[in-house]
Amino acid sequence: MQRAHSEVAWQGKTLAVRVETYRHGDQEVTREIVAHPGAVGIVAVEDEQVWLVRQPREAVGVEDLLEVPAGKLDEPGETPLECARRELAEEIGKQAEHWELLHRCYTSPGFTDEEVHVFLATGVTDVAERPPADDAERIEAVRWPLSELDELIADVHDAKTLIGLLALRARRG
């Protein structure tokens, strides 16, 4: 595939839409693409419990969506792992000794370049001083026992959270 044309069709504060034309042999296709900086999600396990957050997600009309701690790669030059460390501290006031990338994936490759890195964090302890967080007042931290991981997985409706928890389940056998 060869990109023949690209233009920014709309520029917002957090998102932009590009309209692009590609050639596949003698065919041409047009794609509307939402540009996204990428994101991270963190499966943080402490004392046989996994840390989750509940928060309002206006885009999907849900008051209290259950997710792993997560955030956007919106600081210049920040790596996914650095972002994950920052978000874990901001969202639930924790740090972790061991970090491992479980999966990286495109959330919806038909229309956005968003890529999410999902990490497993273990050796979790409180941070000495909790950094300030955007929207923190609307984020509720929740602990869930790993003995009820299957029930949790059945209740989750966020893609990165499902991937992280299903991967955790796979590794625990």
Add this chain to the structure above:
Amino acid sequence: MQRAHSEVAWQGKTLAVRVETYRHGDQEVTREIVAHPGAVGIVAVEDEQVWLVRQPREAVGVEDLLEVPAGKLDEPGETPLECARRELAEEIGKQAEHWELLHRCYTSPGFTDEEVHVFLATGVTDVAERPPADDAERIEAVRWPLSELDELIADVHDAKTLIGLLALRARRG
């Protein structure tokens, strides 16, 4: 949360962006939201193999992304299951006797209302007559043995595909 204002900021052929304002108590937040009709993904298992497709995904710059058969809910009134049956026939020329919803989830609830239904299809056989498909000439159907499911999962970088395959793995024990 209470929606205070909503306007269409950009309208494309396949996507639209709304800018909305919400009130949380005495705070107001603005969200840029990509409207999406929703999608389905199908984990189709036949003879101890899972059916996959490889296709160019221009949005993420990948020539041959490996995914489960999938598609958008773009026909009026179509249910997710009807859409899944249609896409399975269009993309790989198959039908299935048994259908089960594995998970439904939001692909990226921070900025889009896209919801994906991921189905498990078993009792898979060829359709009598394969319907025409958009872009079919750029979709390559691939079979992968379930004995190598872990290797496949490690190679996948599409969210709905990871969810479907990890859920399949969980249920096979």
